[in-house]
Amino acid sequence: MAKLAVCVSALLLMLVVLSETRRPVPCCTENYDGIIKLKYLKNFAVQLDTGICNINSTIFFTEKNKLICTDPKKPWVIRAMKHLKNRAL
Numbered sequence: 001m002a003k004l005a006v007c008v009s010a011l012l013l014m015l016v017v018l019s020e021t022r023r024p025v026p027c028c029t030e031n032y033d034g035i036i037k038l039k040y041l042k043n044f045a046v047q048l049d050t051g052i053c054n055i056n057s058t059i060f061f062t063e064k065n066k067l068i069c070t071d072p073k074k075p076w077v078i079r080a081m082k083h084l085k086n087r088a089l
């Protein structure tokens, strides 16, 4: 019985994780021009201009759960992406 409970809670956790990661990423139509400090960034996603969204963008997720579209060519954006990738490993 205890085993079943563990199994069910593991399944629930998985569902939560899945729905978290499946959350649709919004479409960036304009990139933010400023710089955001690394310590405010939690994660990022990449948007290419090949889809319905017409610009290339690196979307940062901040600790306040905001999404910020930035220019993937900017040096600070490239540095921040590398930093977040390393942290995720």
Ligand SMILES: *[C@@H]1O[C@H](CO)[C@@H](O)[C@H](O)[C@H]1NC(C)=O
Pocket (backbone or CB within 6 Å): 048, 049, 055, 056
């Ligand atoms: C967007 O990125 C793709 C792939 O990296 C590149 O081929 C394309 O030229 C870029 N478009 C713009 C507008 O920078």
